[in-house]
Amino acid sequence: MSAVLSLDSVSVRRGRKMLLNNVSFTINDDERWVILGPNGAGKTTMLQIAAARLFPSSGTAQILDETLGAVDVFELRPRIGFCSNAIANHLPQRETALNAVVTAAYGVTGRWREEYEQLDERRAFQLLNDWGVGTVFDRPFGTLSEGERKRVQIARALMTDPELLLLDEPGAGLDLAGRESLVARTSELIAHEDAPATVLVTHHLEEIPPGFTHVLLLRDGEVVAQGPLQETLTSENLSRTFDMPLDLTERNGRYSAFMKH
Numbered sequence: 001m002s003a004v005l006s007l008d009s010v011s012v013r014r015g016r017k018m019l020l021n022n023v024s025f026t027i028n029d030d031e032r033w034v035i036l037g038p039n040g041a042g043k044t045t046m047l048q049i050a051a052a053r054l055f056p057s058s059g060t061a062q063i064l065d066e067t068l069g070a071v072d073v074f075e076l077r078p079r080i081g082f083c084s085n086a087i088a089n090h091l092p093q094r095e096t097a098l099n100a101v102v103t104a105a106y107g108v109t110g111r112w113r114e115e116y117e118q119l120d121e122r123r124a125f126q127l128l129n130d131w132g133v134g135t136v137f138d139r140p141f142g143t144l145s146e147g148e149r150k151r152v153q154i155a156r157a158l159m160t161d162p163e164l165l166l167l168d169e170p171g172a173g174l175d176l177a178g179r180e181s182l183v184a185r186t187s188e189l190i191a192h193e194d195a196p197a198t199v200l201v202t203h204h205l206e207e208i209p210p211g212f213t214h215v216l217l218l219r220d221g222e223v224v225a226q227g228p229l230q231e232t233l234t235s236e237n238l239s240r241t242f243d244m245p246l247d248l249t250e251r252n253g254r255y256s257a258f259m260k261h
């Protein structure tokens with residue numbers, strides 16, 4: 001067991017606002033973390049630090065044994081799979097789904113010889129198939145449905161065989177069947193012994209795939225609670241996080257919460 005991500009007293013300040021305030025936590029390679037918190041809590045900010053795309057204003061971020069600020073982020077980023085709307089918005093809409101996945105590999109080594117390109121294409125196609133979107137491989141990314149786009153984005157995040165996988169609200173905008181299928185596939189992915197350490201940001205407890213081991217609850221840029229999921233995801237901690245009396249329910253490894261009456 002070794003740490004893949006370690007934040008030590010990390011703060012992010014913009015003007016007078018503290019987006020993150022003195023946040024410390026560590027993720028080990030065999031752990032799968034959920035980050036929960038209300039709108040504006042700082043979840044995306046935290047994930048951007050983990051993705052080596054944002055530097056803390058103070059504190060230290062260690063990512064995959066490298067210290068942010070003392071490492072070439074362009075070497076570090078390919079080791080991190082990052083699925084987020086921010087990345088998706090930069091994907092050319094006319095590019096095919098296959099290319100949207102394949103191009104993740106080019107970030108690693110720049111131009112590739114043709115034989116490697118074929119290997120890449122094969123891997124990208126396999127990943128699209130694994131995520132149930134093999135049939136749309138030649139469709140422009142911009143014409144895909146929200147659910148298809150989300151799956152293509154996850155396939156892209158996995159293309160470089162990352163050591164750390166970051167999923168920022170992968171279930172947002174999906175219909176019920178789309179969400180359930182995403183939860184099931186993510187659960188399968190993380191159950192694999194070679195699966196990377198994974199961090200999932202979500203607003204909805206229903207989107208937590210069975211198999212996630214830890215949770216971090218954020219509110220106003222500060223940690224409300226963190227630790228093993230079963231002990232830490234409680235009605236009390238959720239109520240403090242969302243500033244509302246909430247009742248947590250768990251059934252077969254799936255969670256939901258409703259306002260207490």
Ligand SMILES: Nc1ncnc2c1ncn2[C@@H]1O[C@H](COP(=O)(O)OP(=O)(O)OP(=O)(O)O)[C@@H](O)[C@H]1O
Nearest residue numbers: 014017019037038039040041042043044045046203
């Ligand atoms: N450049 C900036 N200047 C000032 N405030 C900012 C800046 N960037 C983000 N914020 C604010 O920081 C807070 C945290 O933003 P962040 O996107 O990390 O929250 P979040 O938990 O991901 O929210 P959501 O659930 O709504 O996506 C928000 O209140 C946001 O408005």
